[in-house]
Amino acid sequence: MTFLEMLGAAERQNQSMLCVGLDPDPLKFPGRYKGDSNKIYDFCAAIVDATADLSIAFKPQIAYFAAHRAEGQLERLMEHMRRVAPQVPIILDAKRGDIGSTAEQYAIEAFERYGADAVTLSPFMGFDSVAPYLKHEGKGAFLLCRTSNPGGDDLQNQRFASIEGQPLLYEHVARLAQGPWNLNGQLGLVVGATYPAEIERVRLVAPTLPLLIPGVGAQGGDAVATVKAGWRPGAPIIVNSSRSIIYASSGDDFAEAARREAMRTRDLLQAARA
Numbered sequence: 001m002t003f004l005e006m007l008g009a010a011e012r013q014n015q016s017m018l019c020v021g022l023d024p025d026p027l028k029f030p031g032r033y034k035g036d037s038n039k040i041y042d043f044c045a046a047i048v049d050a051t052a053d054l055s056i057a058f059k060p061q062i063a064y065f066a067a068h069r070a071e072g073q074l075e076r077l078m079e080h081m082r083r084v085a086p087q088v089p090i091i092l093d094a095k096r097g098d099i100g101s102t103a104e105q106y107a108i109e110a111f112e113r114y115g116a117d118a119v120t121l122s123p124f125m126g127f128d129s130v131a132p133y134l135k136h137e138g139k140g141a142f143l144l145c146r147t148s149n150p151g152g153d154d155l156q157n158q159r160f161a162s163i164e165g166q167p168l169l170y171e172h173v174a175r176l177a178q179g180p181w182n183l184n185g186q187l188g189l190v191v192g193a194t195y196p197a198e199i200e201r202v203r204l205v206a207p208t209l210p211l212l213i214p215g216v217g218a219q220g221g222d223a224v225a226t227v228k229a230g231w232r233p234g235a236p237i238i239v240n241s242s243r244s245i246i247y248a249s250s251g252d253d254f255a256e257a258a259r260r261e262a263m264r265t266r267d268l269l270q271a272a273r274a
């Protein structure tokens with residue numbers, strides 16, 4: 001099954017557009033795991049078990065594993081997700097972007113070492129830095145387009161004086177991803193829930209691409225406005241929330257609390273489709 005097919009199947013089966021982000025910071029772990037980087041796998045596996053039937057995708061952020069020398073735990077977690085939630089695609093949030101020969105290695109890391117179904121990429125270095133990922137048949141790649149952070153303005157909201165119609169940089173990225181760069185239909189875009197007007201703009205330029213939309217929850221993005229701006233029939237959105245779900249409780253009931261918060265967010269997103 002391709003990444004896109006998995007996404008559609010998970011969306012239908014779990015009636016969900018919610019992506020549970022796995023950003024494990026041992027300092028924020030609940031009571032019994034607090035401060036223990038050897039418990040990253042246990043913590044994340046408990047969250048996965050509690051939310052597997054509520055999610056359109058899981059998104060582990062690689063820095064939270066690499067920073068603690070926990071790549072081995074990430075490998076085990078990937079296997080665990082495959083085993084307990086084979087229907088839920090996994091987006092490895094690595095935000096890679098480098099020359100082609102190096103990108104080939106990053107693609108092997110994401111798709112072969114970790115077995116991810118999709119990856120996040122910076123488009124800053126141009127198409128030849130993205131192309132190596134597209135050689136991996138059926139895998140997805142989300143290009144950073146209009147990110148959720150305030151500093152996204154610094155470059156993404158600059159105008160291209162040399163291009164007809166003078167698009168903003170993020171609009172140009174959306175146009176490339178919808179059109180000439182999307183050789184085999186593997187591309188999607190990352191747009192922040194913190195900027196719904198810009199999600200709407202991206203949706204106009206890229207009417208069919210899957211949009212990965214982080215920023216609801218801890219960053220304050222509006223879940224309802226996000227769905228209204230980005231969701232269209234046949235054009236999926238994957239709305240990520242990390243901290244507000246995984247740290248919903250600092251007690252030993254953290255997995256149940258994560259499930260409650262995931263269910264609340266999932267239901268809010270679904271209701272906004274009406």
Ligand SMILES: O=C(O)c1cc(=O)[nH]c(=O)n1[C@@H]1O[C@H](COP(=O)(O)O)[C@@H](O)[C@H]1O
Nearest residue numbers: 061093120147148192214218219241242243
């Ligand atoms: O690519 C991403 O996932 C991403 C893009 C973006 O524009 N903003 C953004 O917050 N993210 C990631 O999404 C997650 C957001 O986490 P919370 O703010 O805790 O929900 C983090 O893993 C970020 O690295």
